[in-house]
Amino acid sequence: xxxxxxxxxxxxxxxxxxxxxxxxxxxxxxxxxxxxxxxxxxxxxxxxxxxxxxxxxxxxxxxxxxxxxxxxxxxxxxxxxxxxxxxxxxxxxxxxxxxxxxxxxxxxxxxxxxxxxxxxxxxxxxxxxxxxxxxxxxxxxxxxxxxxxxxxxxxxxxxxxxxxxxxxxxxxxxxxxxxxxxxxxxxxxxxxxxxxxxxxxxxxxxxxxxxxxxxxxxxxxxxxxxxxxxxxxxxxxxxxxxxxxxxxxxxxxxxxxxxxxxxxxxxxxxxxxxxxxxxxxxxxxxxxxxxxxxxxxxxxxxxxxxxxxxxxxxxxxxxxxxxxxxxxxxxxxxxxxxxxxxxxxxxxxxxxxxxxxxxxxxxxxxxxxxxxxxxxxxxxx
Numbered sequence: 001x002x003x004x005x006x007x008x009x010x011x012x013x014x015x016x017x018x019x020x021x022x023x024x025x026x027x028x029x030x031x032x033x034x035x036x037x038x039x040x041x042x043x044x045x046x047x048x049x050x051x052x053x054x055x056x057x058x059x060x061x062x063x064x065x066x067x068x069x070x071x072x073x074x075x076x077x078x079x080x081x082x083x084x085x086x087x088x089x090x091x092x093x094x095x096x097x098x099x100x101x102x103x104x105x106x107x108x109x110x111x112x113x114x115x116x117x118x119x120x121x122x123x124x125x126x127x128x129x130x131x132x133x134x135x136x137x138x139x140x141x142x143x144x145x146x147x148x149x150x151x152x153x154x155x156x157x158x159x160x161x162x163x164x165x166x167x168x169x170x171x172x173x174x175x176x177x178x179x180x181x182x183x184x185x186x187x188x189x190x191x192x193x194x195x196x197x198x199x200x201x202x203x204x205x206x207x208x209x210x211x212x213x214x215x216x217x218x219x220x221x222x223x224x225x226x227x228x229x230x231x232x233x234x235x236x237x238x239x240x241x242x243x244x245x246x247x248x249x250x251x252x253x254x255x256x257x258x259x260x261x262x263x264x265x266x267x268x269x270x271x272x273x274x275x276x277x278x279x280x281x282x283x284x285x286x287x288x289x290x291x292x293x294x295x296x297x298x299x300x301x302x303x304x305x306x307x308x309x310x311x312x313x314x315x316x317x318x319x320x321x322x323x324x325x326x327x328x329x330x331x332x333x334x335x336x337x338x339x340x341x342x343x344x345x346x347x348x349x350x351x352x353x354x355x356x357x358x359x360x361x362x363x364x365x366x367x368x369x370x371x372x373x374x375x376x377x378x379x380x381x
Contacts, residue, residue, distance in 0.1 A: 004049035005144050005204040013222055021115040023050040025225055032226035033321050039191055039231055040322065042219030043150030045212055046228055048197070049204060052117030053143045054110040054124065060134035061106045068127060068267060069099060070250060072260035073108075076101040081171045081188060083258055085250050086112075086120060087268030091275060092246040093253070095120050096238055098188060100173060106133075109184070109199070111145070113240045127267075144204035148211060149195035149223075149231075156215040157185075157196065165196060179210040190228060192235035192360060233316050236286050236329065236359020242297055243284070243315040243329055251275050252331065254284040282312065283337035286359035287345070289326035293352045294319045295345050301330050301354075304342035308351045311336055311343075320361060326352075327361045 001024040010017060015026035026047065028035060038044050056065060066073050071084035081100040085093050095116040100109040112120045121138045128136050148156060157165045162176050165185055173186035181202035189195040200207050212220060229239070238244050238253060250259050251272060259272060289295060295317030302308035317328030328345070336343060339358050344351040 035227035043152035044223030052112040091271035234362035295328040
């Protein structure tokens, strides 16, 4: 298995390590629910260095990426980021990503899912080799990634001498130094809480230790992938491999807002235009259980009335500690996708009643300032 530069820190903290997409990663430290509550109430520190970081530069970089991604790069000012998708010719999602326009002309950073890194690098290389003045570099090995998430993040970055980060708006970024280590600090995340992600151009362990030691008095704890998954589910954020894949389009996944048809041609556009015109054969929904139970990935979604018939599949599900109810995401036939529609979930042979709701399941004041679209760039798990 591959290891991030922070493996020694995880072992010293007695993290439970698991194989995630070929990486030895912490699933938990003190416990999934404890870490979840810590992020919701104070702050958690996540190692997300397993994710892919790809730099695309040159005078041809912007036009190339406009063709390779669904969102409109022209809308980005320097040091801003956007959520986007990379699609195949049929409109299927090869990956959901974050694209950062950096300060230099024609300089972009792409944050991609760990499981898709090699696939996306190869896809970009294949299509970019004939593009004039467009350089594509996989920088995953020499840029680490750390996410600081939770309301205490403001006080923590101020305590380490970076009060200017409080001025960043959602999806804005700036270059800073943490303990003399150069970092790109971005107002992005995958938890629905106020927070930052640090792209570390140097010693990740120095940055991790500085943040963790400084933040301890403010309640900061290390958090693993288990808490991260529960937090993103409560926000209704997509998880690649569960909620979306190459057989799923952005239109089906309810992410049509990340597709900018007016910007010009891009891979997958024609298929997506056609699907948007006739409508998808299935739709992505959020649901909550009306009885105490836990929905899981792969469970069958049923029609509400007996005899229950299969109408879809659960793609993500869990029990929300704060809401004290089972929540989930999945795909259903269009006629069952309206908010308020009754459903049932097959849980070990029992048809548990459920209702279609609009994610996010968890709502907090931070949502009013625009915290919403996941970064997994922070991203994907």
